[in-house]
Amino acid sequence: SLRTLTLYNFNTSYSFGIKDPVMEKDNSVVSRLGRMKETFEKEGLRKTVEAIIIVHNHNHPHILLLKIANTFFKLPGGKLKPGENEVEGLIRKLTKKLSPLGTAEADSPWEVGENIATWWRPNFEQVLYPYTPPHISKPKECKKLYVVTLPEKCTFAVPSNLELIAVPLFEIFNNSQRYGAIISSIPQLISKFHYVYLSLD
Numbered sequence: 001s002l003r004t005l006t007l008y009n010f011n012t013s014y015s016f017g018i019k020d021p022v023m024e025k026d027n028s029v030v031s032r033l034g035r036m037k038e039t040f041e042k043e044g045l046r047k048t049v050e051a052i053i054i055v056h057n058h059n060h061p062h063i064l065l066l067k068i069a070n071t072f073f074k075l076p077g078g079k080l081k082p083g084e085n086e087v088e089g090l091i092r093k094l095t096k097k098l099s100p101l102g103t104a105e106a107d108s109p110w111e112v113g114e115n116i117a118t119w120w121r122p123n124f125e126q127v128l129y130p131y132t133p134p135h136i137s138k139p140k141e142c143k144k145l146y147v148v149t150l151p152e153k154c155t156f157a158v159p160s161n162l163e164l165i166a167v168p169l170f171e172i173f174n175n176s177q178r179y180g181a182i183i184s185s186i187p188q189l190i191s192k193f194h195y196v197y198l199s200l201d
Helices: 029-043 086-098 176-184 186-192
Strands: 003-008 014-019 046-057 060-068 072-074 077-079 111-121 141-149 154-159 162-168 193-198
Touching (some): 003 141, 029 046, 046 086, 046 162, 046 186, 046 193, 072 176, 077 086, 086 111, 086 141, 111 186, 154 162, 186 193
Parallel strands (some): 014 154, 046 141
Antiparallel strands (some): 046 060, 060 162, 111 141
């Protein structure tokens, strides 16, 4: 049986504020992979959690993405602390990145649902796979995607150097050129849900 998710209208249910920019720690892919390597030597496997936040616009499902400098898109989320619980870590990351300053994690609006996909980074390279290649015994990163739903009202506050956008599934589907392999696979992943579209007038 299909699980039902209630989606609210992105434009009428949510309000938006701005907060200080969150600076990317790396200004290039090369420096990011270099930093990842250093951390791996200290902490071992990097664990990241990301949210597939589903809303609707004109009764069509959309995914919330963070847009950086007009060219790069990512799912909200981030790296877990060593030993941190995945769901708690995801709520911490979402609260930090998307909630107004001073919001306690306990008051945050995120309803974390199921872990719907796991991706692996076998080497210190850009590429991730939805499985571990057979010859890889020590993958470098494990990235888990969770479905996250929102209440009918909440306020976001987005760092001023990022933009939170709602992108329709038909725009993302099969569009790995623009969105990358992970984001473009999301429409298939969430096709198992049945959606109820609610709009507040």
